[in-house]
Each structure stands twice: as C-alpha cells, then as structure tokens.
Amino acid sequence: MKVLVAVKRVIDYNVKVRVKADQTDVDLANVKMALNPFCEIAVEEAVRLKEQGVATEIVVVSIGDKACQEQLRTALALGADRAIQVDTANGLDSLNIAKLLAKLVEQEQPGLVILGKQAIDSDNNQTGQMLAALTGMPQATFASAVVVDGDKVSVTREVDGGLQTLNLNLPAVVTTDLRLNEPRYASLPNIMKAKKKPLDVKTPADLGVTIKNHVQLLKVEAPAERQGGIKVASVEELVAKLKNEAKVLG
Amino acid sequence: MSILVVAEHDNHSLKPATLNTLGAAQQLGSDITVLVAGQHCGAVAEQAARAAGVSKVILADSPAYAQQLAENMATLIVAQAAGYDYVLAPATTTGKNVLPRVAALLDVAQLSDIIAVVSADTFKRPIYAGNAIATVQSLDPVKVITVRTTAFDAVAAEGSNAAIEAVEAGQDSGLSRHVSDEVVVSDRPELTAAGIVVSGGRGVGSKENFAVIESLADKLGAAVGASRAAVDAGFAPNDIQVGQTGKIVAPQLYVAVGISGAIQHLAGMKDSKVIVAINKDEEAPIFQVADYGLVADLFTALPELEKQV
Numbered sequence: 001m002k003v004l005v006a007v008k009r010v011i012d013y014n015v016k017v018r019v020k021a022d023q024t025d026v027d028l029a030n031v032k033m034a035l036n037p038f039c040e041i042a043v044e045e046a047v048r049l050k051e052q053g054v055a056t057e058i059v060v061v062s063i064g065d066k067a068c069q070e071q072l073r074t075a076l077a078l079g080a081d082r083a084i085q086v087d088t089a090n091g092l093d094s095l096n097i098a099k100l101l102a103k104l105v106e107q108e109q110p111g112l113v114i115l116g117k118q119a120i121d122s123d124n125n126q127t128g129q130m131l132a133a134l135t136g137m138p139q140a141t142f143a144s145a146v147v148v149d150g151d152k153v154s155v156t157r158e159v160d161g162g163l164q165t166l167n168l169n170l171p172a173v174v175t176t177d178l179r180l181n182e183p184r185y186a187s188l189p190n191i192m193k194a195k196k197k198p199l200d201v202k203t204p205a206d207l208g209v210t211i212k213n214h215v216q217l218l219k220v221e222a223p224a225e226r227q228g229g230i231k232v233a234s235v236e237e238l239v240a241k242l243k244n245e246a247k248v249l250g
Numbered sequence: 251m252s253i254l255v256v257a258e259h260d261n262h263s264l265k266p267a268t269l270n271t272l273g274a275a276q277q278l279g280s281d282i283t284v285l286v287a288g289q290h291c292g293a294v295a296e297q298a299a300r301a302a303g304v305s306k307v308i309l310a311d312s313p314a315y316a317q318q319l320a321e322n323m324a325t326l327i328v329a330q331a332a333g334y335d336y337v338l339a340p341a342t343t344t345g346k347n348v349l350p351r352v353a354a355l356l357d358v359a360q361l362s363d364i365i366a367v368v369s370a371d372t373f374k375r376p377i378y379a380g381n382a383i384a385t386v387q388s389l390d391p392v393k394v395i396t397v398r399t400t401a402f403d404a405v406a407a408e409g410s411n412a413a414i415e416a417v418e419a420g421q422d423s424g425l426s427r428h429v430s431d432e433v434v435v436s437d438r439p440e441l442t443a444a445g446i447v448v449s450g451g452r453g454v455g456s457k458e459n460f461a462v463i464e465s466l467a468d469k470l471g472a473a474v475g476a477s478r479a480a481v482d483a484g485f486a487p488n489d490i491q492v493g494q495t496g497k498i499v500a501p502q503l504y505v506a507v508g509i510s511g512a513i514q515h516l517a518g519m520k521d522s523k524v525i526v527a528i529n530k531d532e533e534a535p536i537f538q539v540a541d542y543g544l545v546a547d548l549f550t551a552l553p554e555l556e557k558q559v
Contacts, residue, residue: 011378013514016381016513017378017381017382019382026377026378026381026382093359094350094359094360095353095354095357095358095359095360098354117495118495120378120379120494121377121378122377123362123363123375123376123377123378123379123494124360124362125346125350125362126350126353126360126362127350128350129320129346129347129348129349129350129351129354130350130351130353130354130360131354132320132351133324133350133351133352133354133355134354137425138320138321138423138425138426139320139321139347139351139426140426141320141343141346141347142343142347144488154429157343158343158488158489159343159344159489160342160343160344160442160489160497161433161434161489162431162432162433162434162487162489163431163432163489164317164428164430164431164432165428165429165430165431165432166319166426166427166428166429167426167427167428167429168425168426168427169424169425169426172425172426177495178478178482178495179481179482179488213389214358214359214388214389214390215359215361215386215387215388215389216386216387216389217384217385217386218372218385218386218387219384219385220377220382220383220384220385221382221383221385222381222382222383223376223380223381223382223383223520226520226525226539226541227541228538229525229537229539229540229541229542229543230541230542230543231532231537231542231543231544231545232542232543232544234544235544235546235551235554235555235558236558238526238542238544238555239555239558239559241542242503242524242526242542242559246503246523246524246541246542248446248502248503248523248524249470249503249559
C-alpha cells in the first residue's frame with residue numbers, strides 16, 4: 001500500500017513570532033523554519049507502517065515555494081521514498097491546498113493519506129478534513145493510534161472527554177495528534193542518502209487546479225499585552241490578594 | 251442574514267459550547283436555526299428550542315448520526331445549509347472535525363476559531379499559537395465558521411420557544427464505523443466552562459503527586475487542567491491538556507502550578523481574568539503573564555493554600 005504524507009514548512013515552534021510594524025503579517029525574515037511538528041508525526045507514522053510491512057512506498061508532498069524542498073529532504077531523510085513539491089506562493093488557504101492534494105491523490109492512488117492535525121502557523125485544522133471531503137474518503141482526525149488491518153484502518157482519536165475509536169474503509173485520510181508517536185531524528189548517513197532520492201516539482205497548472213482566493217488577510221496585530229503582575233511573598237498574601245484585590249475568591 | 255448553528259451535544263443534553271456559539275451568531279443576525287443531529291436526541295432539540303435567540307430547530311434523529319461521524323454529518327449539514335448565509339459550530343473536537351468537511355463540499359473556505367466578529371464578512375482569529383491576531387475577510391457567499399467559545403458570552407438557556415422541525419435522515423455513508431469510546435469520568439466542572447481552573451505541569455513530578463492539584467481544585471470547586479509536559483509524562487490524561495493543541499480556557503481564575511509557561515501552553519489560558527503562578531523557578535516565563543506569582547515549592551505551598559481558602 002502506498003502512503004501519501006503532506007508536510008508543511010513553518011516557523012520553528014520555539015520561535016516567538018513578531019508582528020510586522022505595518023501590521024500586514026508576522027515577520028518571517030531571518031526566522032528559523034522547520035517541519036511542522038504534527039507533520040513530523042505524520043511522516044514518522046508512515047515510516048512505522050513501512051517498517052511493519054504495511055506500507056510499500058511513502059510519498060511526501062509539500063505545497064509552497066522552493067524553500068519547502070528543505071522540509072521534503074528532511075522527510076526523505078526520515079524514511080520517505082520520494083517527494084513532490086507543488087510550486088506555489090506560500091500562504092494558500094486550506095481549501096486550495098486540499099484541492100491540489102486531491103489531484104495528487106487521484107494521480108498517486110495511495111491507500112492511506114496522513115496529515116498533521118494542524119499547522120502551528122495558521123492554526124486552522126482544516127486541510128485533512130477538506131481533502132477527505134474532496135476525495136470522498138472517510139476521515140479520522142486527531143489520531144493517537146493507527147492500526148491497518150486488510151482493507152480497513154482502526155484509528156483511536158483524541159476527542160473532548162476522552163478517546164474514540166473508529167474503523168474506516170481504505171483509502172482514508174488520517175490526521176495526527178501529538179501522542180500518536182515520538183518522531184525519530186534523521187541520521188547523518190540518511191541525510192546524505194536523502195539528497196539522492198527523487199524530488200519532483202509540479203505546478204498547480206500541471207494538476208489542473210486554478211488557485212482561487214477565498215480569504216483576504218486584512219491585518220495582523222499583536223495580542224493585547226497582559227498587565228505586568230506582582231510577586232507575592234507568602235501564601236497568606238496570595239489568598240488575601242485573591243480575596244480583596246482580584247475578588248476571585250469568596 | 252440567516253444562520254445555521256450546529257449543536258454540540260451528547261444525545262442527552264445540549265453542551266454549553268452551543269450557547270456561546272449562539273452568542274456569536276447573535277452578532278451576525280437574528281434569524282438563527284439550530285441543527286440537532288444525533289440519535290434519540292429529542293430532549294436536546296427541546297433544550298435548543300428554549301435557548302435565547304433561537305428561531306427554529308431542525309432535528310435529524312437517526313442511528314446514522316449517533317456518534318456524529320464526520321462523513322454523515324457533513325452530508326446532512328450541506329443538505330440543510332441551502333439558503334443560509336452562515337454555518338457555525340463551536341470549535342470543539344466535533345466542530346473542528348466536521349465543519350472543514352462541510353466547507354469543502356460547499357466549495358468555500360472555513361474560518362477557524364474566531365474570537366471576534368468585526369463585520370458581516372470580517373472576523374478576528376488567533377494565529378501562531380495566539381501570538382498574533384489576524385483580521386480576515388471571507389470572500390465566499392457562505393461563511394463556514396468555528397467559534398472559540400471562551401471568546402463569546404453564552405446566551406441564556408431559556409427565553410425562546412422555537413418550533414422544532416424534524417427532517418428525514420440521509421443515508422449512512424458506510425465509509426466509517428464507530429467502534430468504542432473511552433470516556434474519562436469526572437465529577438468536577440467541565441474544563442472549558444469552569445470558573446476556576448487549577449493546572450499542574452511537569453513540576454508536579456508524578457501521577458500520584460497530581461492528587462495535590464486535584465485536592466486544591468476540589469476545595470475551590472475548580473476544574474483540573476494540565477500542561478503538555480504533564481500529559482506526555484503520563485501524570486494526567488490528554489483530554490485535560492490546556493494549550494494550543496489542547497483545550498482553550500478563559501476562567502475567572504487560573505492557577506498554574508509547576509508550569510514553566512511555554513508559548514504553546516499560554517495560548518490556551520492567557521485570556522483568563524486572573525492568573526496565579528506557583529513555581530519554584532523564579533525565572534519561569536509563566537511569571538511574565540501571572541497577575542500574582544508565588545516563588546515556592548508547590549508541595550508546601552499547595553497544602554497551605556488549601557487550608558487558607
């Protein structure tokens with residue numbers, strides 16, 4: 001079974017973002033970029049499925065400008081077999097991304113598509129669900145366990161209030177939650193080998209997708225700063241402040 | 251402007267998240283319909299019909315909607331959405347699961363987790379773990395939106411007497427099947443709706459030690475939360491994780507115990523009215539957002555605090 005994994009180049013999760021002075025966007029100049037953490041988990045899960053003998057080939061896809069090839073090479077070093085970059089401007093909305101992915105699914109015919117549950121830049125949590133809708137596949141979002149059994153996949157999902165297990169017909173779309181697995185590190189020999197693995201570049205036109213703008217970003221501003229607080233010296237003082245000053249305790 | 255709100259419920263009762271979503275809906279228009287889809291969920295429809303501002307309730311009662319699986323729900327919502335300008339749902343795991351599927355079937359974008367309505371087509375939403383607030387304009391004819399419930403006041407649970415209209419269920423897609431649920435049972439208030447939240451982090455040290463957090467929470471009538479570090483270490487279940495990838499809370503009082511305050515955690519709680527941090531590391535970033543900080547060992551501070559409140 002072929003597994004398709006979608007990955008995104010995003011700001012490194014440890015970086016504190018700054019809003020541009022003209023409020024047009026956040027400032028990504030000279031900021032460390034990385035593979036979105038949820039996408040890393042998606043790649044890891046695909047590699048584990050290959051190690052179990054379930055997956056035969058892992059195709060990793062990223063949509064964006066040429067720089068995202070760096071993240072595709074990372075995914076190849078982690079164990080993906082080949083990569084596809086769909087060359088577009090960065091920052092497309094989820095629906096356009098899902099449409100491009102849907103065309104790739106049509107071409108590649110994977111048995112399973114794995115995505116992260118959300119990208120830590122836009123925080124949308126939409127692409128996997130939209131891809132499932134456009135391809136008519138079942139979906140299992142926020143996965144914390146994935147077991148492929150014949151032509152079905154059992155997925156345990158992290159939902160409000162606990163866990164839920166679903167059984168889906170393959171092909172299916174799965175989006176990863178944090179606790180699905182612990183992603184491995186790429187070893188130096190694997191990083192070297194990844195440079196030789198195939199990486200195709202396609203355009204939206206190749207895929208027959210016309211990009212349509214659905215959402216206009218008007219402004220990006222910093223969130224309201226919290227007033228600087230105080231340090232109290234003792235539990236007595238804390239309780240007194242909460243009762244008399246903040247009035248949040250009776 | 252007509253608005254369709256997808257109800258959050260467990261087949262027995264309407265969840266408070268729906269009332270907050272109705273609060274957001276009221277900022278968009280007064281023609282508000284609630285869709286209740288589930289199995290044996292007539293009582294939920296009756297509760298929805300009484301919620302303030304609701305003009306109509308659509309009830310789809312069928313085994314196909316028992317667990318609100320995305321495939322069946324999306325087909326139903328798309329069939330019902332004709333004529334509506336907005337489709338809204340709370341940004342819960344159910345809403346987040348279903349609405350993007352609905353949006354894609356309608357060939358429109360979806361706006362996630364809005365925190366403010368600026369105008370009929372323009373909304374504010376947090377990006378980059380809440381470190382920036384984006385103002386976005388939808389260019390689509392139908393606006394499909396999930397609502398951050400902590401950002402909108404709930405409407406009153408009583409006040410309307412809307413008509414309930416039953417609709418015929420669509421076919422079960424057969425694409426997915428529900429196998430089981432593992433529900434975490436708790437007598438404490440629901441995390442996202444609690445007035446007080448006491449959260450523990452890695453500093454708590456072990457699953458057994460988490461009892462000191464629970465004990466203080468019970469004394470305060472609070473919900474218990476946890477940081478990702480505490481969840482990953484197995485101290486607490488994942489469904490009480492507060493943060494960018496967990497629950498978003500905005501209680502009156504948030505007590506962070508043994509939590510350093512990573513940006514991903516702050517994204518889930520920095521809109522709390524009053525934040526208290528108890529940490530033995532005085533350099534911990536949590537003190538930068540805390541209204542009251544106490545540098546102390548939690549194992550001495552917490553029992554003392556419990557005695558005094």
